[in-house]
Amino acid sequence: MSAIRHLYFHIPFCPKLCPYCCFYVETGTENKTTRFLDALLREVEAVGNKYELRPETIYFGGGTPSALTREQLEYLLGGLRARLDLRELREWTFEVNPATVRADKARVLREAGVSRISLGVQSWDDGLLKTLGRVHDAAQAEKTFGLLREAGFSNINIDLMFAVPGQTLAQWQATLDRTVALRPEHVSSYCLTYEEDTEYFRQLQLGTFRQDDERDAALFETTIDTLTGAGFDHYEISNYAKPGFESAHNFAYWRGADYLGFGPSAFSTVGLQRWQNVPDSAAYMQRVFAGESTTGFSEELTPAMRTGEIAAFAVRTREGIATDALHRWSKEMREFRELGFLEQRGDRTVLTRRGKLMADSVAEAFV
Numbered sequence: 001m002s003a004i005r006h007l008y009f010h011i012p013f014c015p016k017l018c019p020y021c022c023f024y025v026e027t028g029t030e031n032k033t034t035r036f037l038d039a040l041l042r043e044v045e046a047v048g049n050k051y052e053l054r055p056e057t058i059y060f061g062g063g064t065p066s067a068l069t070r071e072q073l074e075y076l077l078g079g080l081r082a083r084l085d086l087r088e089l090r091e092w093t094f095e096v097n098p099a100t101v102r103a104d105k106a107r108v109l110r111e112a113g114v115s116r117i118s119l120g121v122q123s124w125d126d127g128l129l130k131t132l133g134r135v136h137d138a139a140q141a142e143k144t145f146g147l148l149r150e151a152g153f154s155n156i157n158i159d160l161m162f163a164v165p166g167q168t169l170a171q172w173q174a175t176l177d178r179t180v181a182l183r184p185e186h187v188s189s190y191c192l193t194y195e196e197d198t199e200y201f202r203q204l205q206l207g208t209f210r211q212d213d214e215r216d217a218a219l220f221e222t223t224i225d226t227l228t229g230a231g232f233d234h235y236e237i238s239n240y241a242k243p244g245f246e247s248a249h250n251f252a253y254w255r256g257a258d259y260l261g262f263g264p265s266a267f268s269t270v271g272l273q274r275w276q277n278v279p280d281s282a283a284y285m286q287r288v289f290a291g292e293s294t295t296g297f298s299e300e301l302t303p304a305m306r307t308g309e310i311a312a313f314a315v316r317t318r319e320g321i322a323t324d325a326l327h328r329w330s331k332e333m334r335e336f337r338e339l340g341f342l343e344q345r346g347d348r349t350v351l352t353r354r355g356k357l358m359a360d361s362v363a364e365a366f367v
Contacts, residue, residue: 003054004270005088006252009040011065014280025063026281033072041079045201046288051260051270053084057091057249060114061367066096069172077112077340091116091248093157098144106151116186116247117148118157124178125171128164138178146183148171155245159187162219163211164192165203165265172219174225180223185245189223190238191216217357224356237316254317256310272301304328305367312363320350332365 013033014025030088047053088119094109109117123129124138135245158179161207179187193350224234232240234255239247252259265279278284278296287294291324302307311329314321315328326333333349336342340354341362351359 001051001269002258003052004258004260005054005056006249006257006259007053007055007058007084008249008261009058009060009065010062010266010277011060011068012063012259012264013067014062019203033068033284034075035285036069037068037072037076037079037313039285040076040263041083042261042288043294044080044083046291047260047262048083053260054088055084055086057252058089058093060094060251063094064097064100066091066100066105070102070108073105073108073112077108077114086113089113091364093118093247093249095101095120095176095214096144096147096148097136098141099134101144101147103147103151106147106153108340110151110153115153116155116157118159119145119148119151120159121179122159122161123164123167123171124175128171130169131164131166132161142182145184155186156184157188157247158182158184160187160189161192162223163216167219169215169218169222172224173226176223180226185242186247187227187232187240188238189227189240191220214299220357224353233318234356235318237356250281254310254313269301272303272306274299274301308366312366315351315363315366316359318321318350320345320348321346323349329365333334334363336362 012026012358044053062338092114094114095118097120119141120134121141122132122134124141127135127139145156145158160175160179223240227233227240232242233246236244236250239250241247254328260268260270261277264277264281264284267276275295275298278287280296283296284294286292309330310341311321311325323344324347336355339354339358340352341358342349343352343355351362355362
């Protein structure tokens with residue numbers, strides 16, 4: 001079996017549960033954090049006995065990884081460096097909440113080898129940040145960006161969200177302009193989705209919030225025009241990068257590479273096997289320390305399922321899909337071309353400008 005090149009670590013702790021978030025997170029868990037970090041390192045050791053781990057990319061998400069204290073970060077990152085062969089590592093991303101970073105934490109991350117930061121700004125409008133339930137304000141986010149630059153980070157992504165309840169086109173344009181002015185290397189811009197089992201979904205069901213597809217499309221097109229006009233390449237539906245700063249970790253997912261996830265709720269896919277760790281930190285720790293499997297869910301994919309998944313991801317990227325690989329979906333592809341959603345570019349089939357507005361519908365045709 002080939003070495004596993006892509007690792008994901010889920011740190012579930014958050015200072016507050018955002019009302020739109022559907023990820024597995026926990027609040028108020030300070031008392032068990034050290035035990036959790038021990039479990040995470042123990043899981044790495046156990047998995048390393050089964051698979052050869054030679055990561056090219058590592059991604060820390062959550063939750064809020066930066067909610068860990070400086071001492072906890074030193075312990076965890078030092079423990080990983082002692083347990084992993086990092087000689088081929090080329091990208092190490094760490095998600096950061098602006099409210100949880102000081103200069104000393106930024107230095108610890110940089111000195112440990114973290115090379116890329118994803119800063120969860122979401123908006124530069126303080127009123128919308130309150131709507132989103134965020135624990136930072138715009139001034140704090142800008143200060144954190146500066147601290148990260150001072151610590152030596154030359155690859156920073158700014159995470160943004162549009163279609164927030166009550167958001168206007170002018171507010172969104174102002175957020176984009178302020179983002180461009182900071183000159184980050186990468187911007188991720190996501191349309192708010194109403195996920196089940198979230199407070200936002202309940203408000204949508206009650207009629208407090210309403211979706212507006214025309215407004216969302218206008219916000220999306222404004223994003224494309226503003227960021228590409230500022231020199232960013234729109235290389236995936238939600239992602240924009242300066243040349244050479246595309247997310248290598250995410251591209252690995254989109255291209256169908258094997259990856260392993262560590263921590264509660266983390267997914268892994270190796271070959272046609274997919275599994276998810278139990279989404280409960282107490283159960284996760286108990287299983288790790290007992291030497292038991294941490295898997296809470298598993299499935300075996302068929303080759304057709306995996307091919308369809310990879311195609312669904314690929315069509316959302318600037319690379320598109322090799323046209324000669326589309327025979328299974330010839331009817332759907334013909335319809336999408338007639339609608340003006342797809343076009344031929346060399347030997348690849350890619351989304352048109354109009355098709356980018358319908359990317360989810362096009363991708364669904366493959367799965």
